[in-house]
Every structure is written in structure tokens, then in C-alpha cells.
Amino acid sequence: MSVGKKEYKRVTVKSLVDMKKQGEKISMLTAYDYSMAKIVDDAKVDVILVGDSASNVMAGHETTLPITLDQMIYHASSVIRAVNRALVVVDLPFGSYQSDPKEALRSAIRIMKESGAHAVKLEGGEEIRESVKRILNAGIPVMGHLGLTPQSIYKFGTYSVRAKEEDEAEKLMEDAKMLEKIGCFSIVLEKIPAALTKKVSESISIPTIGIGGGRHADGQVLVIHDLLGMTHEFNPRFLRRYMNLYEEMSDAISRYVNDVKSLDFPSEDEQY
Numbered sequence: 001m002s003v004g005k006k007e008y009k010r011v012t013v014k015s016l017v018d019m020k021k022q023g024e025k026i027s028m029l030t031a032y033d034y035s036m037a038k039i040v041d042d043a044k045v046d047v048i049l050v051g052d053s054a055s056n057v058m059a060g061h062e063t064t065l066p067i068t069l070d071q072m073i074y075h076a077s078s079v080i081r082a083v084n085r086a087l088v089v090v091d092l093p094f095g096s097y098q099s100d101p102k103e104a105l106r107s108a109i110r111i112m113k114e115s116g117a118h119a120v121k122l123e124g125g126e127e128i129r130e131s132v133k134r135i136l137n138a139g140i141p142v143m144g145h146l147g148l149t150p151q152s153i154y155k156f157g158t159y160s161v162r163a164k165e166e167d168e169a170e171k172l173m174e175d176a177k178m179l180e181k182i183g184c185f186s187i188v189l190e191k192i193p194a195a196l197t198k199k200v201s202e203s204i205s206i207p208t209i210g211i212g213g214g215r216h217a218d219g220q221v222l223v224i225h226d227l228l229g230m231t232h233e234f235n236p237r238f239l240r241r242y243m244n245l246y247e248e249m250s251d252a253i254s255r256y257v258n259d260v261k262s263l264d265f266p267s268e269d270e271q272y
């Protein structure tokens with residue numbers, strides 16, 4: 001998989017299933033714009049998710065609900081223009097697939113046609129089965145998303161760990177098996193107990209991608225702004241920050257402001 005910049009082998013839905021078979025963990029990160037997607041792709045992340053978390057980190061909304069299909073397509077097309085290697089998966093936003101399977105298919109087709117993305121992701125299990133089937137029948141690869149599903153935040157009322165109780169854990173397992181059976185290529189498991197992630201991952205042949213689901217998932221996903229420390233008020237236990245970019249950027253920007261105010265910038269060498 002790790003190949004030189006010019007001979008990249010593209011990551012496909014099949015590569016992900018092969019990675020699971022071979023015991024190679026899958027790396028997935030979000031990106032929403034060209035410049036970030038270029039860095040993420042060059043760093044050889046396997047899957048780039050144009051998540052509806054763009055609603056939070058790009059647009060500043062409290063939830064993922066307000067982002068529209070047009071806005072998701074805008075983000076996805078910017079990402080696609082940057083990517084040479086990763087598989088690009090795009091979230092179907094809230095309101096673009098829940099009412100009926102035909103609407104779900106229309107939304108998925110718009111994403112694929114207008115952005116050039118490689119696959120879509122939908123939140124939910126049994127309740128969206130017909131929509132997922134309709135999209136799959138059109139030849140569009142689908143990634144599932146179970147556990148904490150942020151588009152249903154007002155139903156749950158909280159972002160706390162899901163499926164701790166046996167009946168919810170059983171439903172999640174059934175939903176995972178159903179999504180595998182109808183043809184999804186992978187499933188995100190968000191914020192569920194590690195033991196349940198292990199059980200699900202061992203029970204299905206398609207890869208699970210965890211976020212707050214522990215180490216037994218077949219891959220991991222994080223929101224890029226969280227990993228880089230650009231967000232600093234969000235501190236869940238599952239998050240590992242690799243940088244404190246908020247502070248580094250604040251410091252750089254403050255120094256620029258000072259340099260402008262003190263006439264230090266631009267210098268003689270920085271003018272024509």
C-alpha cells in the first residue's frame with residue numbers, strides 16, 4: 001500500500017476488505033477542504049471522510065443537523081480535487097435520506113455525480129435498510145454508521161456512550177449483520193463499549209472503523225481538527241491530540257499582528 005507519490009495505488013472498497021483479512025488496520029480521517037485533504041492524502045491516510053462534522057468544525061453549528069446537501073457537495077468536491085490515493089467517503093446529511101429510499105438515492109447520486117466522491121455514509125440500521133439497498137443497487141458503495149449517530153442527537157439527548165445496555169447492544173449487532181448482508185463495505189462504530197466493538201468486528205467480514213469504540217475495531221477515524229488540536233473545548237476520553245495547533249496558530253498570528261504594528265513586517269527584503 002505504501003507507494004511513491006507518482007505510482008499511488010488507489011485505495012478502493014475492496015482494498016479495505018482485504019486489509020481486514022490481512023489484519024492491517026485502516027486509518028481514516030476527516031477533511032473538508034482542498035488544502036487539508038492534500039496533506040491528509042499525501043500522509044497516506046487510507047480513507048478520507050467528508051463528514052457532516054463540517055457542520056460543527058467548518059460552519060460553527062452546535063450539531064450536524066443544519067448542514068445541507070449542497071454544502072456537503074461543495075466540501076466533497078474540494079476534497080476530491082486534492083486526493084490521489086485515499087478512498088473518499090461523503091456523509092449524506094440529515095434530511096437528505098430519511099424520508100424515503102428514492103430521496104436517499106437521489107441524494108447519493110448527486111454526491112457521486114457532482115463531487116466525484118467514491119462512496120457515501122449513512123447513519124442508522126434497520127430503519128434505513130431500504131434506502132441503503134436502493135443506493136447499493138445503483139452501484140454506489142455505502143459505509144454504515146452505528147452506535148452514537150449524531151444526526152439523532154435530539155432523540156438521544158446526550159453524546160454519551162451508546163449500547164451499554166444489552167438490548168441496545170443486541171440491536172446494534174443485528175444492524176451490523178444486516179448492513180453486511182445487504183452489501184455495505186464497512187461500518188463506523190461510534191462511542192460504544194470496546195467489548196461490543198470486538199464482538200461486532202469478529203462477527204462480520206467487512207471492516208469496522210471505530211471512533212471511541214476501542215482498539216478492536218478494524219480501523220480508526222478521528223475528526224482532523226480534534227487530532228491537530230485546532231479544537232480545544234472538546235475533550236472526550238477517546239481523543240488523542242497529536243498537536244496543539246490552536247496555540248501554535250494563535251502564537252504565529254499574534255506575532256504577525258505585532259510585526260505589522262511595530263513596522264517590522266514587511267522588511268526591506270520583503271518588498272519590490
Ligand code: KIV
Pocket residue numbers: 030049050051052053054091188190211221222223
Ligand atoms: O461526521 C463525521 O465526522 C463522522 C465521524 C465522526 C465518524 O461521522
